[in-house]
Amino acid sequence: MFRQTLKHGLVALATVIISSTAVAQDLTGTLKKIKDTNTITVGHRDASLPFSYFDDQQKVIGYAVDICMYIVNEIKKELKLPNLQVKLAPVTSATRIPLMANGTIDLECGSTTNNAERQKQVAFGPTYYLTATRFVYKKSSGITNLASLKGKTVVSTAGSTNLKQISEANTKQNLGLTILAAKDHPEAFLMVETGRAVAFVMDDILLAGLVAGSKKPSDFAISSDTLSDPEPYGFMMPRDDAPFNKMATAAASKLYKSAEMPALYSKWFDKAVPPKGLVLNQPMTDKMKKALANPTNNPDPASY
Amino acid sequence: MNYKWNWGILFEVSPEGKGTYLEMLLSGLMWTLTTAFFAWMIALLLGVTIGVLRTLPSRTGRLVGNAYVEVFRNIPLLVQLFLWYFVVPELVPERFGDWLKQLPNAAFYNGVLGVGLFMSARVAEQVRTGIESLPVGQRMASTALGMTTAQTYRYVLMPMVVRIIFPPLTSELLNTIKNTSVALTIGLMELTARARSMQEFSFQVFEAFTVATLLYLFTNMIVTILMRRLEKSIAVPGYLGTSANVVVH
Secondary structure, three states, rough: OOHHHHHHHHHHHHHHHHHHHHHHHHOHHHHHHHHOEEEEEEEEEOEEEOOOOOOOOOOEOOHHHHHHHHHHHHHHOOOOOOOOOOEEOOOOOHHHHHHHHOOOOOEEEEOOEEEHHHHHEEEOOOEEEOOEEEEEEEHHHHHOOOOHHHOOOEEEEEEOOHHHHHHHHHHHOOOEEEEEEEOHHHHHHHHHHHOOOOOOEEEHHHHHHHHHHHOOOOHEEEEEEEEOOOOOOOOOEEEOOOOOHHHHHHHHHHHHHOOOOHHHHHHHOOOOOOOOEOOOOOOOOOHHHHHHHHHOOOOOHOOO | OOOOOOHHHHEEEEOOOOOEEHHHHHHHHHHHHHHHHHHHHHHHHHHHHHHHOOOOOOOOHHHHHHHHHHHHHHOOHHHHHHHHHHHHHOOOOOOOHHHHHHHOOHHHHHHHHHHHHHHHHHHHHHHHHHHHHHOHHHHHHHHHOOOHHHHHHHHHHHHHHHHHHHHHHHHHHHHHHHHHHHHHHOOOOOHHHHHHHHHHOOOOHHHHHHHHHHHHHHHHHHHHHHHHHHHHHHOOOOOOOHHHHHHHH
16 A cells, blocks of 8 residues: 555656656756746846836836836746746946846847847847937027038937948038047937037937936927938847747737737826936837837838 | 857948948057057156155145145046036136037047046156155255256256156056046047947947957057166166166176
């Protein structure tokens, strides 16, 4: 009797061990790491309003953060990890690639432009925002459009694609601009505020955030002229990790197509956002609606 | 590590459209060297002046010298560059401020000035300690010979001081070269800034910073070798800093 029970017990135990190792073996790469450590690490930015930033309580919030948390929740369900720990790691534009390459972060949720060159190094999730390059200027400076910048000093952020676009426009349209490169967005904006430059060329949504957060938002205007097609923003994932990429992409696509999405979008782009209650006033465009209805991580701006 | 190495990126055309990524980094190196050269000139000129000032019999001179050194070495270089770049143009009369702001290559002039003044405080400290390390008898003997203070410094003290502080001065020169990288925060497109923009454009961060590291390393090695040679050529036989085989006869 006792032997019988022991035997049954051992068989049952063995089955459990075998089946559980079978599940664990199914997982590779990032998913395996998440399962093994019961932790997922999400990289975020510190001041990319309204995508990914700290609020006044040092909590990480934003549109991209909401999307990533939804993805994390889906992964939690898929992997059956009810107590999955979510670690947040701040990244900068300079550290996000090394930290993703060495496995410190599993997802990066910020305002990272998805382009073909970058896709050689990391994988991108489906596009969650489209932004065009425009410039901000002081209303009092007499600037109205691109042509009126002729011969003036403009600034953009060092290493940005925007800097490249204004350099090209400068050559092509013979504007004779002096183009400065600032270390980061707030500093470039400061150059316009203090008059070191008349215009700051950047992604329009980031400009809207900077203007809304400035001392006197009514002093500034954003150009209606654009210097680029709308460029896609997406979250980053490690490349060559198909199972993880597939799971995260499927989760994001599910959210984009869901009824929650328009509300989530307007929460960050139409309504007052913390910490200062800024209203960015950027309703969803038709291109954006299309991109959310058919989620894609195509890096080509012309495809949107 | 899940990273796709691609050294070929260095020979690809950079999106700025002015040559390859490697050329972009080299142009950054040129700015680094130019900035460091002029900053070092300021540092030496002001450093020696202030350093001497701090050892003069004049009380006011010492006071001014001390104040200068404490101000410039106690404020972080980054903050100093921001002050020069963003605050000073607001403090001066508006016309002059606007002219300053619209100056072409403003980041370069600001970088030279900021790094130069910061380093001058450090050079001044070394000049002072160099002078104070000399036996007090040298100064007394010069006075006994009827030399003026200026003559004492010119013919007796300074020739020895230069030789004594030469090795630490080499370190300061190397620091000046490296410190120019802080000027990237005011938009100077020097080597580190170039490496950063290369990684932003291409996402090949390790290649960008490896090349930047090597360029810094080689530049500083060359500077070290040249300074070592100069140090040997001006050495006084039998005095400190000269190698043993020169001393033994």
